[in-house]
Amino acid sequence: xxxxxxxxxxxxxxxxxxxxxxxxxxKAAQELRSxxxxxxxxxxxxxxxxxxxxxxxxxxxAVLALAPTPTAASRLTRTRIATAxxxxxxxxxxxxxxxxxxxxxxxxxLRQPPLVEDALGRQxxxxxxxxxxxxxxxxxxxxxxxxAFRRHPDHQIITSFPGLGDLTGDPSSSPVQPDxxxxxxxxxxxxxxxNNFSTEARPSPRALRTSATLATTTGPPDRxxxxxxxxxxxxxxxTEQRVRTRRSLTCRSDHxxxx
Numbered sequence: 001x002x003x004x005x006x007x008x009x010x011x012x013x014x015x016x017x018x019x020x021x022x023x024x025x026x027k028a029a030q031e032l033r034s035x036x037x038x039x040x041x042x043x044x045x046x047x048x049x050x051x052x053x054x055x056x057x058x059x060x061x062a063v064l065a066l067a068p069t070p071t072a073a074s075r076l077t078r079t080r081i082a083t084a085x086x087x088x089x090x091x092x093x094x095x096x097x098x099x100x101x102x103x104x105x106x107x108x109x110l111r112q113p114p115l116v117e118d119a120l121g122r123q124x125x126x127x128x129x130x131x132x133x134x135x136x137x138x139x140x141x142x143x144x145x146x147x148a149f150r151r152h153p154d155h156q157i158i159t160s161f162p163g164l165g166d167l168t169g170d171p172s173s174s175p176v177q178p179d180x181x182x183x184x185x186x187x188x189x190x191x192x193x194x195n196n197f198s199t200e201a202r203p204s205p206r207a208l209r210t211s212a213t214l215a216t217t218t219g220p221p222d223r224x225x226x227x228x229x230x231x232x233x234x235x236x237x238x239t240e241q242r243v244r245t246r247r248s249l250t251c252r253s254d255h256x257x258x259x
Contacts, residue, residue: 007152014145021141025134029055032127039112039120040070046104056135058088063101064128069121071114073105 004012032055036044044053047060054060062084067073082098090097112120146166149155158164 007148011145011148011152014141014148018138018141018145021134021138025056025131025138028127028131028134032124032131035120035124035127039117040068040124042070042105042107042109043067043073045107046101056131059085059090059097061128061132061135062088064124067105068124068128069117070105070109070111071117072121076102076105078102 033044033053036055043064047053047055047057047063055064063081066080066084067076078095078098081101082094085094085098111117149166159166
């Protein structure tokens with residue numbers, strides 16, 4: 001089989017580097033979240049969306065740089081928060097979000113001693129610098145990967161499948177390599193593409209039986225119920241399997257005896 005082209009190798013290198021940068025960014029965000037839980041839970045609650053706090057977002061990192069401790073957050077004004085949000089790249093709803101954050105950061109909470117809180121704030125600042133660097137690295141490597149992948153001749157073919165884009169269709173995350181469609185040009189590449197995605201989207205027999213049962217029990221009353229697909233009990237299936245196994249063993253022993 002011929003080797004990958006130079007462009008495909010470059011895309012693979014950039015894709016793996018992007019994946020590593022994303023893992024490092026996630027690790028840095030988790031370390032920072034674990035530290036903030038010890039002395040600054042109001043910050044996590046202020047930027048929480050449901051049960052998830054995205055500390056890697058530009059808004060959260062910009063506000064945390066201004067107020068790494070609850071004491072510093074109590075001195076923040078809405079104007080400074082709005083300025084930090086604009087600097088982070090936010091375009092809409094700045095004043096409303098600034099007012100919401102200003103109120104959320106002033107909620108009463110259990111506090112660490114002043115010296116301990118200041119020390120934890122310095123540690124959070126150091127972790128924030130690491131997170132900022134990893135966010136920049138992940139964004140730059142992602143853009144470089146997408147740019148290189150767009151130059152590949154099979155970019156339009158791979159990204160035409162549902163769920164595959166400039167980053168999700170790269171060699172590190174896709175089941176199909178970019179150069180697979182270039183090898184042979186005999187139709188096997190297209191067959192490989194179709195098989196890789198049709199098998200993932202094909203429902204299992206158990207799912208079909210479940211859907212048929214639900215259709216007969218939960219369907220609307222004005223429609224005719226579909227026939228229910230019943231399966232034999234597990235005991236009968238095991239009995240049939242034993243019978244087939246004994247028959248196969250008997251046939252093998254007779255064959256050996258005749259031989």
